[in-house]
Amino acid sequence: MQLEFKKVYPVFSWSWDIPGDDDADREIGDEDLCGICRVSYNGTCPGCKYPGDNCPLVIGECNHNFHVHCIQQWLATPTAKGLCPMCRQQFSLKRGVAINEGQVEKLANLLLQPRPAALAADDQDMMMDQEFAVR
Amino acid sequence: MTLSDEGRELSEQLHSLLHDVDSSLEDDLEGILTWVNPNEPGSNHQMRPPSLRVKSAIKSLLNGVVTSESFIDLLGKYMIFQTRKHFFLNYQSLLYFKDVQKLERYYEFPTRYVNIFSSEEWCDEMSGLRNYLIRQNSGLKNNIQLRLEQLVHEDDFDMACKIYEWLCQAEGRLLPEILVDVLLSKVKLFASKNMNSAWTQRFTIMEAYNLFVTNYWSVFCRMLQCMEDDHEITNEIYRCFEEEFIRIRTSQVFDIFVTGFPTTKPTLLELRSVLKTSVKYTELITEFLYQFESKMLNPSITTAEILLSYVRAIKSILIVDVSFRYFQLLTNFVRPYLMERHDTVATFLYAMLGLDASDLSSKNSTSTHMSIASQLSAELRGSHQPISSSTAERGNLPHGKHALSMNPYEPAYQQIIDYYLHWNPEPADSIQANNDQALISKELFDIIVELFDSKDVIVREFLGLFTRKLLGLRGYKLESNWVQSLKVVKKKLDFKTYSSAQEFSNINNIDVMLRDVKHSEELCSLMHEKLGLSDRIIPKFVSYLFWNAHSDFSALPKDHPLPKELEADINNYKKAYTNVKKGRKLRLHPEQSIVELQLRLADGRDLNYEVTLDEALVLSYLSSNGDGTVEEIVKQTNLDISQVEKSLKFWVKSSILRYSTETSRYSVEERQNVDVKHAVERQSSSEIVNATDSVDLQQQQFIDSMQKVLPFIKGMLTNLGSLKADKIHSFLKMAVPKEIGYSATPSQLQLYLNALVEESKLVKTPNGAFRLAK
Numbered sequence: 073m074q075l076e077f078k079k080v081y082p083v084f085s086w087s088w089d090i091p092g093d094d095d096a097d098r099e100i101g102d103e104d105l106c107g108i109c110r111v112s113y114n115g116t117c118p119g120c121k122y123p124g125d126n127c128p129l130v131i132g133e134c135n136h137n138f139h140v141h142c143i144q145q146w147l148a149t150p151t152a153k154g155l156c157p158m159c160r161q162q163f164s165l166k167r168g169v170a171i172n173e174g175q176v177e178k179l180a181n182l183l184l185q186p187r188p189a190a191l192a193a194d195d196q197d198m199m200m201d202q203e204f205a206v207r
Numbered sequence: 208m209t210l211s212d213e214g215r216e217l218s219e220q221l222h223s224l225l226h227d228v229d230s231s232l233e234d235d236l237e238g239i240l241t242w243v244n245p246n247e248p249g250s251n252h253q254m255r256p257p258s259l260r261v262k263s264a265i266k267s268l269l270n271g272v273v274t275s276e277s278f279i280d281l282l283g284k285y286m287i288f289q290t291r292k293h294f295f296l297n298y299q300s301l302l303y304f305k306d307v308q309k310l311e312r313y314y315e316f317p318t319r320y321v322n323i324f325s326s327e328e329w330c331d332e333m334s335g336l337r338n339y340l341i342r343q344n345s346g347l348k349n350n351i352q353l354r355l356e357q358l359v360h361e362d363d364f365d366m367a368c369k370i371y372e373w374l375c376q377a378e379g380r381l382l383p384e385i386l387v388d389v390l391l392s393k394v395k396l397f398a399s400k401n402m403n404s405a406w407t408q409r410f411t412i413m414e415a416y417n418l419f420v421t422n423y424w425s426v427f428c429r430m431l432q433c434m435e436d437d438h439e440i441t442n443e444i445y446r447c448f449e450e451e452f453i454r455i456r457t458s459q460v461f462d463i464f465v466t467g468f469p470t471t472k473p474t475l476l477e478l479r480s481v482l483k484t485s486v487k488y489t490e491l492i493t494e495f496l497y498q499f500e501s502k503m504l505n506p507s508i509t510t511a512e513i514l515l516s517y518v519r520a521i522k523s524i525l526i527v528d529v530s531f532r533y534f535q536l537l538t539n540f541v542r543p544y545l546m547e548r549h550d551t552v553a554t555f556l557y558a559m560l561g562l563d564a565s566d567l568s569s570k571n572s573t574s575t576h577m578s579i580a581s582q583l584s585a586e587l588r589g590s591h592q593p594i595s596s597s598t599a600e601r602g603n604l605p606h607g608k609h610a611l612s613m614n615p616y617e618p619a620y621q622q623i624i625d626y627y628l629h630w631n632p633e634p635a636d637s638i639q640a641n642n643d644q645a646l647i648s649k650e651l652f653d654i655i656v657e658l659f660d661s662k663d664v665i666v667r668e669f670l671g672l673f674t675r676k677l678l679g680l681r682g683y684k685l686e687s688n689w690v691q692s693l694k695v696v697k698k699k700l701d702f703k704t705y706s707s708a709q710e711f712s713n714i715n716n717i718d719v720m721l722r723d724v725k726h727s728e729e730l731c732s733l734m735h736e737k738l739g740l741s742d743r744i745i746p747k748f749v750s751y752l753f754w755n756a757h758s759d760f761s762a763l764p765k766d767h768p769l770p771k772e773l774e775a776d777i778n779n780y781k782k783a784y785t786n787v788k789k790g791r792k793l794r795l796h797p798e799q800s801i802v803e804l805q806l807r808l809a810d811g812r813d814l815n816y817e818v819t820l821d822e823a824l825v826l827s828y829l830s831s832n833g834d835g836t837v838e839e840i841v842k843q844t845n846l847d848i849s850q851v852e853k854s855l856k857f858w859v860k861s862s863i864l865r866y867s868t869e870t871s872r873y874s875v876e877e878r879q880n881v882d883v884k885h886a887v888e889r890q891s892s893s894e895i896v897n898a899t900d901s902v903d904l905q906q907q908q909f910i911d912s913m914q915k916v917l918p919f920i921k922g923m924l925t926n927l928g929s930l931k932a933d934k935i936h937s938f939l940k941m942a943v944p945k946e947i948g949y950s951a952t953p954s955q956l957q958l959y960l961n962a963l964v965e966e967s968k969l970v971k972t973p974n975g976a977f978r979l980a981k
């Protein structure tokens with residue numbers, strides 16, 4: 073029998089690719105929560121609605137990972153003194169990892185700006201999006 | 208002195224009177240006395256004119272010179288005496304009016320010839336007897352009244368008048384109370400003739416009343432001796448028509464609320480106009496609940512049918528009851544029953560949201576299911592049509608400003624949904640005034656949602672349906688009915704009112720899923736157009752945490768070996784994604800992915816299949832490997848054993864794979880050879896029969912007989928989820944018609960159910976109940 077795939081509609085799930093965190097030897101639900109908000113890396117910080125581009129993850133030099141908005145808000149408080157909330161080392165983005173690539177150049181800004189004020193700010197309502205409808 | 212003494216004495220007096228005048232006439236006298244005597248049935252007149260001899264005797268005795276006044280007087284006394292004597296001996300045996308008539312004629316007959324009474328005298332005499340009769344013979348009285356009623360029912364008013372006059376004479380007065388009874392029973396009969404099936408008319412009471420008055424009022428007036436414009440009585444008649452209308456419609460309540468709805472709207476409106484007391488409402492609703500329970504609330508009725516009748520009933524009640532007090536009774540009544548059924552929420556959602564019934568198609572749906580589901584859907588969508596337009600012929604119900612006027616340039620569902628979302632209830636008094644439309648659409652959605660324990664149940668179910676829908680999309684375009692449904696759900700199940708964070712995030716998930724689909728579309732066109740990746744692949748990239756409802760993305764990641772050419776393509780997509788979305792990686796989910804396959808078999812058949820990727824992978828493995836056992840396939844494809852078994856089952860059923868019981872291996876069925884296949888089957892089944900001993904044969908016969916009952920079991924379990932054997936047994940005893948027959952004992956049934964479990968048709972739950980295998 074010849075078998076040909078004429079069309080494929082694959083469903084992929086994406087997740088943050090954290091170096092050294094091999095899928096194989098990691099247990100489900102373990103060690104993948106943001107140290108600040110206790111939400112999964114692949115979810116959002118409490119202020120965001122959409123995961124991924126809108127609410128990226130960053131990896132610290134100390135190998136502690138946070139939603140960028142979470143660590144940013146933490147660092148903005150006076151008590152933080154620029155330290156990682158988990159290990160109390162000076163917090164800086166780890167170099168040479170893909171996750172941080174987009175963030176490094178914005179690092180200076182990131183560390184200064186507060187996180188988005190509220191949900192409403194980026195709450196573009198997908199449902200009203202007429203492009204979405206056919207027929 | 209005894210009666211016969213008195214008779215003899217009178218006769219003797221007559222004789223002696225005559226004797227003094229002319230003794231030769233005594234024979235004539237004897238002849239007359241016998242002829243007029245009702246007590247001598249053998250030799251009296253017998254209702255025949257007198258013979259010549261009697262005739263001439265009468266002539267000579269009554270018109271001759273010999274007669275004196277005292278003789279005539281005495282003869283009259285004699286006749287009255289004999290008549291009374293006969294009457295008192297016989298009145299108790301009179302049963303019917305015709306007997307009375309006959310008797311009166313019998314008494315009256317000789318007076319035509321022996322004409323010695325004035326009509327007044329005779330009437331007085333008869334009245335006296337009648338009066339006695341009516342007082343002493345109650346059976347007869349009863350029968351006469353019944354006869355009167357019957358004659359009126361049959362429109363024989365001549366005879367009816369005669370009886371009525373007779374009765375009045377007997378009682379010595381007019382009898383309006385009897386006449387009114389007769390009149391009202393005539394109204395009842397007339398009402399039921401004219402109202403019973405007139406469900407599509409709006410003014411049946413008025414019409415029946417008018418017709419009744421036209422046909423019968425003048426004759427009743429005459430009998431009642433009242434004026435034709437006696438409004439006290441005509442009002443009473445009208446009220447009686449109203450009462451009858453309510454009584455008739457109450458007895459038909461299931462038919463007008465459900466079966467005939469919506470063509471029964473006119474009669475519902477009329478009912479509303481006459482139901483004035485809460486007692487009547489309560490009677491109506493109670494009767495409905497009774498009929499609803501006996502007709503709908505049983506295990507052989509599908510959830511869609513129950514919901515359909517429920518929705519129609521709610522609409523009907525809202526038409527009939529402007530106070531909105533009574534629909535709650537129905538909701539409370541139905542709720543526990545519907546909540547027992549696992550498919551209630553989904554059925555409701557599909558219908559409520561007007562989603563395509565084919566979206567719902569599950570494997571055990573029949574065409575009847577589908578038709579009821581689409582009727583239900585139509586019922587829920589159609590709820591916003593102004594009912595006044597089609598039914599109010601008299602035009603006194605102008606469309607309110609809230610009435611939906613259809614715009615031919617916009618799709619209907621669009622207008623309906625917009626209308627639906629923007630409608631606000633009006634103040635109660637203006638509703639009452641003239642806006643039926645407002646009544647019917649009064650938050651129907653909310654009323655029905657109250658059926659469910661919480662809105663959360665609906666949100667969860669909707670999310671499940673929606674997730675499946677999005678994952679199953681071939682491209683990235685969501686049909687507009689789904690987009691509209693989302694609007695309704697978001698608006699109606701307003702997430703801002705949720706207190707719990709969990710519920711909030713459930714709704715929020717929808718937005719994330721939609722954005723994922725949209726981003727997937729953007730990425731896809733980038734990958735196809737800019738990066739030149741294979742365009743037979745249409746990928747979706749999902750934020751798995753937000754797609755959890757009803758689909759499992761959280762299982763441990765595994766690598767599934769793909770066919771070479773496919774693997775290259777998939778890896779290109781993974782790479783491209785990681786390049787665009789820095790720091791992210793992808794995982795493929797075969798069970799959620801859909802593929803279009805083309806199979807070319809050795810005998811030249813080309814077959815196309817649309818299956819999930821895991822099903823394709825199982826087949827692909829066998830096609831390149833020749834054959835394999837379940838264990839081998841699980842090991843090589845890295846799929847779960849349940850996935851593999853499900854896939855194998857599908858391909859075997861599709862006659863693409865064959866299973867060998869000897870080797871326990873699956874292989875591709877390259878050649879389709881029907882004859883050979885059937886021959887083998889026949890051979891093997893005859894072997895089985897030969898090999899079995901008689902006990903097994905009986906067992907087999909029993910199982911065969913149970914095959915006819917199987918659809919009932921399936922229907923039951925489809926509707927109710929799971930049931931224990933004893934429940935199934937008692938349901939079958941009720942539900943299976945005699946011609947099919949169900950005679951198994953509980954333990955036989957248990958045996959059969961276990962056999963079905965072995966055939967994987969049923970699953971036994973840990974608590975010993977049975978449910979359909981998925």
Ligand SMILES: [Zn+2]
Pocket residue numbers: 106107108109110111116117118138139142
């Ligand atoms: Zn966080």
Ligand SMILES: [Zn+2]
Pocket residue numbers: 116117118119120126127128139141142
């Ligand atoms: Zn964020």
Ligand SMILES: [Zn+2]
Pocket residue numbers: 132134135136156157158159160161
């Ligand atoms: Zn740290």
